[in-house]
Amino acid sequence: MKKLLKVYNVLIGLFLYAPIFVIVFFSFNSGSSRASFEGFSLQWYAELFEDQLILKSLYYSVIIAVLSALIATVIGTLAAIGINALKGWKKSAYLAVNNIPVVNPDIVTAISMMILFVFVLGKFNSMEMGFGTLLIAHITFNIPYVVLSVLPKLRGMDPNIYYAALDLGCPPLKSFVKVVIPQIMPGIISGLIMAFTLSLDDFVISYFNSGSTFQTLPITIYSMTKKPYNLKLNALSTILFAVVLALMLIVNLKKPKKAERKP
């Protein structure tokens, strides 16, 4: 039985990684076909670094991800503190609103904001969708995840620590920064990271709210897949994958001692 389970786990692993192997393998194709391998070459990597469109949209993606994650983290952390102090139906109402973008399908969130933007921008003829609308859209779908990752930390915190600081004469703002923030920091950090990755990876919401001038990487990838498929995309994916893998390995190797501790 245990052996069977092991075989099964390996099969699922193969299923999850089959496309990854295909992508990495064909990124070294000397031919230009997505499906028949002609020989080893690094030409797609070379072309990738000359592709201004890809590099620019990667840059735009990072800017949007950093800004939206930071802004969402500030708004979301404050909101989590506020919601945590509420009681009864008010708390439920805030949590329900917070959950709307999480539960709603991406495409519905996307078109609902698109309607708003088109409606408002329609009043000012000269403006069109771009950096601003994209940033707003990303902040909007990031906020709930920050709230959801900070709230449990606040719930688990003993409020008396904060009141003790106040009693001992520490001003409220300083107590907040010195006492509360360090306690909930893990939640804030994980919210920030989640917001950053969600934003970096988002396709659907950006697709409807980016306009034609300001395109993030997933949008550029989508427009490139519509033309004859370009193996530059495989090279790009392989590099990004390698970077993430390296980061994960570093993080994972650094913390074993702490993680081994049972709660």
Place this chain on the structure above:
Amino acid sequence: MNKGLAIGNNKVNLLPFSGWMVVFVLVPIALVVYYAFTDVDGFTLENLKWVGTYGKTLWLSVVLAFYATAICLLLAYPIAYSMSRASARVQRNATLIIMLPMWMNFLVRTYAWMTLLEDTGLINSALRAIFGMDFPGLRLINNHGAIVLGMVYNYLPYMILPIYTSMTKIGTSLIEAARDLGANGAQVLGRVILPLSVPGIISGITMVFIPSISTFIISKILGGGKDYLIGDLIEDYFLGNSGVVNYNIGAALSLTIMVMILAATFIMNHFDKDASTSGGGVI
């Protein structure tokens, strides 16, 4: 809990959030509802009648999403179980292994499936090489099966991780106790582990079903573009890819998805009375 943690002026803490969510979440949803029930002449039910003509597409979306969710659940459960029983180190590595593919752009991964599945693709070529013959009847792409496969592939991690999380909360001692009291393997699974993993199952189902029912790219790439799903319709009506832009019908379709998902969530919460007490929050 005694006194809650109140910091500064709570109204001020909530102000940016409230303002943002009203303007960019609630108002847009109100606009969707408004557009769904109006056209240039004012109030109308015409848009919803249009949605009715897409009954087949809606049904196909529901059926494919249902299959994808069911298959994900069946595939994920044994994995989640064996992960939850492994050592801390294995658990950490397994989580990493499952998450890692999600970091590759999903469009590129879906195209890789095309490379694997198409008639001249890797799987068919491999079969030809092994058996020395063609399998003309074997169509792996441009059908419903391929769309479901794409959904399963993309959303399987969202099923595994919540179930795994809920299973790690079941203490080993609980299972040992059941064994000591004479339960066999099947009984432990059916009467201890399964009921206690329901919150994870529910959140996994939600996290797979919702993106599956509203997808619009997977169906295009792996379904050959001939099978429209509800997401494809919405995309077309808002971006005019097939020549017609009509926000009203698009909004009516979106409203339909929202109502369907709301209904599904409502039914599922019925099954999961503990979810609210255990805090959910599995992401």
